[in-house]
């Protein structure tokens with residue numbers, strides 16, 4: 001996964017205590033290997049500094065990587081792509097984002113073998129459904145990463161599965177040799193450069209009852225799968241999506257934290273959540289991508305418009321303007337007042 005995400009899997013309810021616990025339990029890891037696997041993606045191996053095992057996780061989990069730059073701290077979510085059965089290290093794939101506010105550039109340009117990082121405990125917002133009779137996985141680009149770990153869970157099991165993997169050209173097909181060696185013709189490749197696209201209707205129209213479909217990748221791919229599945233009558237509970245979307249940039253504004261009695265400046269290239277954290281005020285979070293609901297915050301006043309970028313609040317909640325997800329949303333205003 002990259003530094004942005006949304007999940008269509010039914011959203012989990014906010015549990016601030018659990019979120020605070022996950023935030024508090026950071027682990028110290030050392031980068032023990034880095035490999036460039038495509039022109040844009042680097043594969044990082046992270047091992048516990050004390051040499052012990054890392055916490056258990058299941059396929060689809062992500063971690064938050066804490067990156068301490070010279071002037072600011074980034075906390076970016078990345079999917080774990082290593083086998084859930086091998087806990088001597090975690091592996092993540094990081095795509096250099098053209099529009100990055102700095103997190104992926106920091107990892108690509110400043111993190112080397114031997115660098116020490118902090119990570120949060122793994123959290124799974126994109127888990128495989130245990131009751132599925134068939135699993136259909138659809139990946140676009142770096143969206144392959146959560147599926148690599150899920151395939152470790154699926155491989156050798158009784159439930160049939162298949163992977164559809166779309167990339168812009170063969171050189172951008174990260175981890176393909178590993179997939180081919182392990183999964184053979186269960187992997188179907190689609191290359192934009194060869195005008196070979198997934199036939200979404202053909203794929204989703206005739207799956208057996210009880211099939212679950214999972215999609216991870218760019219917003220366009222996710223939207224195609226979600227709308228096609230809806231058209232063919234798939235129940236929402238059988239359609240799962242995940243997209244890591246970086247918090248968008250925007251105009252600077254001021255936020256007043258009413259309970260802390262604190263005024264905080266939100267610059268154009270820092271998210272609302274990052275700005276609040278930099279001022280020393282804690283907000284619960286899990287995904288930092290606008291999907292889990294943990295960071296939901298009450299808006300007390302705003303002298304402009306909220307810029308909602310999350311996938312958690314309903315359209316009605318967004319238009320009421322009483323709540324905001326500060327991990328990805330901001331405001332077009334001079335002043336925003338939050339119940340923090």
Ligand code: FES
Nearest residue numbers: 288292293295327
């Ligand atoms: S941290 Fe998940 S929605 Fe903000």
